Amino acid sequence: MGDDHSCxxxxxxxxxxxxxxxxxxELKEMRYVPQLKRNLISVGTLETLxxxxxIRDGILKMNKGSMAxxxxxxxxxxxx
Numbered sequence: 426m427g428d429d430h431s432c433x434x435x436x437x438x439x440x441x442x443x444x445x446x447x448x449x450x451e452l453k454e455m456r457y458v459p460q461l462k463r464n465l466i467s468v469g470t471l472e473t474l475x476x477x478x479x480i481r482d483g484i485l486k487m488n489k490g491s492m493a494x495x496x497x498x499x500x501x502x503x504x505x
Contacts, residue, residue, distance in 0.1 A: 432460040450495070 436457040442450050452466065468478050476487045476494060487495040 432458045434458055 434456045437454055438457070439451055439453045440455045442452065454470075471487060472478060474489075476489050479486050479488075483498050485495075485497050486493060
């Protein structure tokens, strides 16, 4: 955290995210940290799932092989 304090993880589970276009994505082994005000997704963890992450011109893309799995810009995330 920004104040150099650590937070306790109080649980782990699979989380389903419904994107604006109706597609549902599952993120496994998500950690529940009640002290955090926002939800965070670890890019390093996504890389362990064989996703290739790139950021160019303010656009974040996550690909698995030749398929774009997730893409978004500041404030929005969507799937293709």
